[in-house]
Amino acid sequence: MLRRVTVGGAIVAFGWIGCAKGVEPLLEEGGEDATTSGAGGTTSTGSGGAGGSGGATAAGGQGGATAAGGAGGSGGATGQGGQDGGAEDAGADAAACSESPCKLVSPQCGCPANKACVATNLGTRSCIKEGQIGWGGKCGPVDYCEAGLQCLPKGVTSTCMKHCASDVDCQGPGGLCALPMLDKNGNELASVRFCTENCDPATNTGCPVAGTGCGIGQEDSGQMRFFSICVQSGKATQGGACQSSKDCAPTYGCVSSQGMGSQCTKWCDQGSPKCPGGTFCQPVQINGQDITLGNTTYGACL
Numbered sequence: 001m002l003r004r005v006t007v008g009g010a011i012v013a014f015g016w017i018g019c020a021k022g023v024e025p026l027l028e029e030g031g032e033d034a035t036t037s038g039a040g041g042t043t044s045t046g047s048g049g050a051g052g053s054g055g056a057t058a059a060g061g062q063g064g065a066t067a068a069g070g071a072g073g074s075g076g077a078t079g080q081g082g083q084d085g086g087a088e089d090a091g092a093d094a095a096a097c098s099e100s101p102c103k104l105v106s107p108q109c110g111c112p113a114n115k116a117c118v119a120t121n122l123g124t125r126s127c128i129k130e131g132q133i134g135w136g137g138k139c140g141p142v143d144y145c146e147a148g149l150q151c152l153p154k155g156v157t158s159t160c161m162k163h164c165a166s167d168v169d170c171q172g173p174g175g176l177c178a179l180p181m182l183d184k185n186g187n188e189l190a191s192v193r194f195c196t197e198n199c200d201p202a203t204n205t206g207c208p209v210a211g212t213g214c215g216i217g218q219e220d221s222g223q224m225r226f227f228s229i230c231v232q233s234g235k236a237t238q239g240g241a242c243q244s245s246k247d248c249a250p251t252y253g254c255v256s257s258q259g260m261g262s263q264c265t266k267w268c269d270q271g272s273p274k275c276p277g278g279t280f281c282q283p284v285q286i287n288g289q290d291i292t293l294g295n296t297t298y299g300a301c302l
Contacts, residue, residue: 101125104163104192106148116147119163119192121184133160136197136230138209152194155232155246157211162195170195173294174206174228178219196229201267201298202274204250206230213250216291216298226291238276238301240264255300266301275301 097103102110102117102125111117111127118128131144137160139151145160152161164170164177174196181192199206199214206228207214213233218226234247240263241247242254248264256262266275273281279301284291291298 102127104148104150105165105169106163108147111147116145116149118150119181119189121182123183123189135160135162136206136208150194154209154212154230157209157232159209159212159230164193164195171198174198174200176219176225176227178217178227179229196227199228199230200296201228201253202251202269207250213245213248213252215245215253216293218286218289224287224289226286226289226293228293236264238264238266238279253300255302268299268301270297270299271295273299273301 097110099110102108104117104119104125108117114130115127116130117125119125129144130147131139133139133143133145133149133151135146135149137145139145139158139160143151145151149160149162151158161179162169167175167177170177175198176196177193178196179194180188180190181194183189196217197206197214201214201216204214207230209230211233212230215229215231216226217229218224232246233250234242234245236242236248237252240252242262242264245252245254245264248254251267252264253267254262255265266279268275268281270281270283275281281299282302283297284299
């Protein structure tokens, strides 16, 4: 989806700005838990992630920059490997559960003791081994998430993402129940949603796993609210060349504009800006809206 992004009065493409397209689970019927994830929504500075439309693209205009490609762009992570979760059918608990065969959102029900309910890319649900990795923690083939979470890929790493039924299940101001899951055909599973992470793109607080950075997203319909999300990150810093924000280090997004090409640019808090020498915190708008989470309005160091 095209996004009109304005930085300091000029139209540019900044960071990882797309729309919430969802994530594709790696867990298939009867089998291995996998780890999905990707930033569905329009996101920025972080990088990679799943979902996204490939970054904001300039909507035209003289002197306007063109999109740097954005992070993500595939419409859902496909991930690799998978956990041998010992998937099995829901047992005796299923009869007392409000959802069949098991409930994804915590508190879960429908699975035997020490098992967790997870979604599959066939639109089904399975019970796999329950682990001890908490929300936002790094997970993998033998490192299982707590019940109510599911291991989803973020580029070269994977983290535990939280199932949700509404925004109440998530942590504000940046966390929204906005990330859908995709089936194996790339269609959204209406009954499966994940919380985006509550993080700060200017400091990367809230994205503790190495290889991830905090990005900004925007709902592609309805209230068009902004949200934050942890997505794949790179290593380039201020002025470093980039094709998308997944090339940029945490706290940076990829900007493309006439005369300077595509470069990684620091996110900043307009109320308390901290920019590299020789740059200043410039306002950033998407579709005419300031990028605001809670009481913080973000800009770009240019």
